Amino acid sequence: MSSVPGWANVNERRNLPPALAVSTVILGIREGHDGGPDKLCLPLVRRIRQPHAGLWALPGGPVDASESLGQAAGRSLADTTGLRPSYLEQLYTFGDIDRSPTHRLVTIAYFALLNADQVGATVQDENVAWFDIDDPNMAQLAFDHRKIVDYALWRLRNKTEYGQIAHRLLGERFTLAALRGVYEAILGRRLDPANFRRTLKNTATIEATEEYLAGGQHRPPRLYRYVGHGPDPLEVDPSQG
Amino acid sequence: MSSVPGWANVNERRNLPPALAVSTVILGIREGHDGGPDKLCLPLVRRIRQPHAGLWALPGGPVDASESLGQAAGRSLADTTGLRPSYLEQLYTFGDIDRSPTHRLVTIAYFALLNADQVGATVQDENVAWFDIDDPNMAQLAFDHRKIVDYALWRLRNKTEYGQIAHRLLGERFTLAALRGVYEAILGRRLDPANFRRTLKNTATIEATEEYLAGGQHRPPRLYRYVGHGPDPLEVDPSQG
DNA sequence: TTCGTTAGAGTCATTCTGACATTAAGTGTC
DNA sequence: GACACTTAATGTCAGAATGACTCTAACGAA
Secondary structure, three states: OOOOOOOOOOOOOOOOOOEEEEEEEEEEEEOOHHHOOOEEEEEEEEOOOOOOOOOEEOOEEEOOOOOOHHHHHHHHHHHHHOOOOOEEEEEEEEOOOOOOOOOOEEEEEEEEEOOHHHHHOOOOEOOEEEEEOOOHHHHOOOOOHHHHHHHHHHHHHOOOOHHHHHHHHOOOEEOHHHHHHHHHHHHOOOOOHHHHHHHHHHHOOEEEEEEEOOOOOOOOOEEEEEOOOOOOOOOEOHHHO | OOOOOOOOOOOOOOOOOOEEEEEEEEEEEEOOHHHOOOEEEEEEEEOOOOOOOOOEEOOEEEOOOOOOHHHHHHHHHHHHHOOOOOEEEEEEEEOOOOOOOOOOEEEEEEEEEOOHHHHHOOOOEOOEEEEEOOOHHHHOOOOOHHHHHHHHHHHHHOOOOHHHHHHHOOOOEEEHHHHHHHHHHHHOOOOOHHHHHHHHHHHOOEEEEEEEOOOOOOOOOEEEEEOOOOOOOOOEOHHHO
């Protein structure tokens, strides 16, 4: 993030089009401790340049002339955090005049999901860290990034089809209890295990495998697999990024 | 649309940030003739400059440095068509590299609704015209505007809350039959009048008035009013545009 | 072997939904 | 004025979906 192509300094860019950037809200799931509920969490990067140097911000960067918007989101994410999420979806474009104190900045916000394995493998240092969504440190982020995070959570909770979303927060195979934990973290309330099982069996996007999860304390649960249909019309394929 | 501030020509803008524009899909409702179902329709403007000169396109224009994105959508809409819709919502941002043959163009698409009175009062000339969404002329639009229209229709059909949307396509007061016509046009299928009435009574966002619509051929229907709650977190207020 | 815990299936009452019947209230025709 | 016709509005009923709950199965730990 030291030399930023495409972003001229304030004086140079009078009368030029707005600077264009992408930022990504990356959500992952973290197991609750002491049997508590699972929690949604996300990685933030510390800003090392003005404006808002020192504050935590969403990972992102400027849009390169040679890449599409989705590609820019995927690339800038890999550059700043090393993460390559399995799901990437455009969220909203923020372009109020005064959202940056130094220049006119239009940000296309993306929304990404990471499965549990990827969350665990993340390297953290003093400039990249994970926060629970209810962490007090989340109160003050750079720019209007707090607003962007809130909007991402609102969208997640109002998704009509959780199937896709939930399975992308887990691995390829998962137990129904783990899937229920994801739903509970998103919705913020407990669900009845029996009814949850029945409902999912009717959706036909979840398929039982013949494998069971061994090594637990109690009766080993069956593993399931997601067999959902095609993506939304404008969903991003992160493998192209 | 003759002199477009902010858009340099192709040679000038090598190595500059992408050009930023807004385009708006404005949907209105038109009564079906011969008792047929109501139809969704939208206004298009004919392009008078390259690229794609002569083709029909969504109304829009570049984003001015002094206005927010929503304001740019509202203003460019008034400039090109004279329309001032009662509802404006951001749809999606399109930024593929090759979506314009002459330059890198990022378009923030908006989605607007007009009520029946506003549709009727629109002036049409050879460069501004309304089309039914199933009109064959809609097959070839400038840029990727056909894709934008399709996405707007998909979003409209998948809205969880039709209440707001439907009432903005009608006037302040409306009959249940008119509201049902809007739903049928959006969903593309007939609905049972009795069940439709029952469902709406349970939503509590529609309120009966003491007025009746006179002048019809048959039993005069009661007029209803929309009393919905607040807007979505990021909904645009078009009165600010 | 017993106990504690989770997996998974089943029961039952309530609510929601689609299909359809019935009554109410106006206009136009003879 | 009687009648047919059309739409408005309410009611009924069966099947599906939902929430709360019970019961049995299968493991590890003691």
